[in-house]
Amino acid sequence: MKIKYLLSVIAIVAFTKDTFAQYSQDAVRFSTFQNGSTSRIKAIGNSGTAIGGDLSSVSGNPAGLGFFTHSEFSITPEYNGSKVNSSYFGQANSTSKNNGNLSNASIVFYQRLNTPKGRDKSKGWLSINYGGGYSRTNNFYENIVYGGKNTANSISDYYAGTANNFPDDALAQWAYDDNLIDNFGTTQNPDFASTVNTPVNQTGVISRIGGQSEFNFAFGANYSNKLYLGLGVAVTDLRYDYYRQFIEDGSASITAPGSTIGTPTPFNSNYSQNQSTRGSGANVKLGVIYKPVEALRLGFTFTSPTFYSINDVYNEGLATSINGKSNQPNGSGDYALNYNMRTPLKLAGGAAVFIGKYGFISGDVEYIDYSTTHLSSNDSYIGDQDNAAIKANYKSAINIHAGAEARITSMFYLRGGYSQQGSPFKNNTTSTDVTSDIKTVTGGIGIRFGQYYVDATYAHITGSESFSPYLINNGNPTANFKKTNNNGFLTLGYRF
Numbered sequence: 120m121k122i123k124y125l126l127s128v129i130a131i132v133a134f135t136k137d138t139f140a141q142y143s144q145d146a147v148r149f150s151t152f153q154n155g156s157t158s159r160i161k162a163i164g165n166s167g168t169a170i171g172g173d174l175s176s177v178s179g180n181p182a183g184l185g186f187f188t189h190s191e192f193s194i195t196p197e198y199n200g201s202k203v204n205s206s207y208f209g210q211a212n213s214t215s216k217n218n219g220n221l222s223n224a225s226i227v228f229y230q231r232l233n234t235p236k237g238r239d240k241s242k243g244w245l246s247i248n249y250g251g252g253y254s255r256t257n258n259f260y261e262n263i264v265y266g267g268k269n270t271a272n273s274i275s276d277y278y279a280g281t282a283n284n285f286p287d288d289a290l291a292q293w294a295y296d297d298n299l300i301d302n303f304g305t306t307q308n309p310d311f312a313s314t315v316n317t318p319v320n321q322t323g324v325i326s327r328i329g330g331q332s333e334f335n336f337a338f339g340a341n342y343s344n345k346l347y348l349g350l351g352v353a354v355t356d357l358r359y360d361y362y363r364q365f366i367e368d369g370s371a372s373i374t375a376p377g378s379t380i381g382t383p384t385p386f387n388s389n390y391s392q393n394q395s396t397r398g399s400g401a402n403v404k405l406g407v408i409y410k411p412v413e414a415l416r417l418g419f420t421f422t423s424p425t426f427y428s429i430n431d432v433y434n435e436g437l438a439t440s441i442n443g444k445s446n447q448p449n450g451s452g453d454y455a456l457n458y459n460m461r462t463p464l465k466l467a468g469g470a471a472v473f474i475g476k477y478g479f480i481s482g483d484v485e486y487i488d489y490s491t492t493h494l495s496s497n498d499s500y501i502g503d504q505d506n507a508a509i510k511a512n513y514k515s516a517i518n519i520h521a522g523a524e525a526r527i528t529s530m531f532y533l534r535g536g537y538s539q540q541g542s543p544f545k546n547n548t549t550s551t552d553v554t555s556d557i558k559t560v561t562g563g564i565g566i567r568f569g570q571y572y573v574d575a576t577y578a579h580i581t582g583s584e585s586f587s588p589y590l591i592n593n594g595n596p597t598a599n600f601k602k603t604n605n606n607g608f609l610t611l612g613y614r615f
């Protein structure tokens with residue numbers, strides 16, 4: 120079991136007839152984070168690369184800090200409402216999960232540079248502003264339930280395939296001891312196969328919690344109110360907990376001792392997995408914003424790969440009841456593993472057009488190559504298999520963001536936006552868990568009164584996922600999920 124664990128770590132399905140690495144999927148999951156931002160920038164589709172002058176610059180494009188002419192602080196709590204509709208062999212299910220978090224908290228300190236007497240105070244280096252803050256960059260909270268009648272195969276077919284290729288595998292041994300598979304060959308030439316008769320009723324339950332966040336430190340400089348340069352450093356945190364059950368019931372042809380004929384017998388089996396992942400890392404951001412004319416701002420941000428150090432704990436178990444009598448539950452105990460991971464770098468470019476005092480229109484494009492995600496080998500873990508799976512299953516993707524802000528009155532602002540996060544999966548992927556593009560529609564309002572301001576944003580996020588609970592030689596069962604998130608953000612700010 121230790122060998123299997125080192126190869127696939129936290130795999131939902133680790134082996135078929137050929138070894139299949141699944142942990143690459145979580146490695147890419149941890150690479151799909153977005154910049155943390157205030158409600159204002161979220162309301163315009165997170166298209167803040169060229170905006171400047173917003174506290175999102177602390178965690179986004181640090182060059183935007185150069186626009187500040189005063190110090191400022193804000194805090195942004197969030198509410199996340201997740202709903203997943205599932206379809207599995209024609210049967211529909213739905214489940215939801217709600218949670219609240221701190222989305223963003225940032226502060227910037229304005230520091231004007233001294234200008235020699237007699238020199239034009241609008242030329243040269245005018246200010247260097249410093250900022251720090253916290254931002255949440257990824258949210259994993261969701262519950263999923265799917266189920267239906269499978270007339271073609273059983274998860275025991277997967278157990279049998281594992282037994283034929285890895286006879287010492289603990290999960291295969293448990294399935295054999297629980298009479299879910301049997302050896303229909305000889306001792307010298309074993310041929311394991313499922314004893315389960317189809318159809319079978321199958322139910323899957325998945326629960327994920329956790330997220331990714333950054334503690335950001337940045338500065339931005341203003342040169343002649345034309346060129347703005349910035350540098351940011353982020354210390355990152357990763358927390359991910361995953362729990363999965365796959366329940367199957369039906370009848371199995373169990374051969375009694377001394378008999379050669381299997382007797383159909385009712386059974387119920389429950390395969391479970393638990394994973395707990397913790398990690399910390401760091402990245403660097405370099406940014407620039409240029410104003411060729413007063414009405415136009417052009418922005419660019421380079422975000423280095425994030426270098427993570429990760430601790431992972433995994434366990435699995437199988438509990439089976441035959442004819443109403445429960446066998447002794449099987450459990451692996453906890454397996455711990457430490458390793459390093461490098462996420463892809465990200466390039467972002469954007470433009471913002473300001474229409475006098477009436478508002479602006481903004482757009483961003485981001486490029487990220489998920490196939491460059493890399494897991495580093497060490498004395499206890501060999502990452503070659505997972506890295507090969509990343510190269511085979513993942514590709515580069517383009518993320519787009521667009522939005523606008525309209526100044527209705529001197530106090531009231533109206534905002535709207537759209538973003539689309541490109542899928543990291545290739546069309547010919549052999550992954551068991553494939554997601555679509557993620558689309559987000561946003562809207563929000565802002566109120567300014569003196570030194571204080573309040574911004575509120577609603578985000579409607581949609582996407583889909585195809586998930587195979589196990590892999591066999593052919594006919595892998597697939598559950599289809601339609602995911603919807605309805606999120607709310609509220610920023611409270613103060614200028615001083």
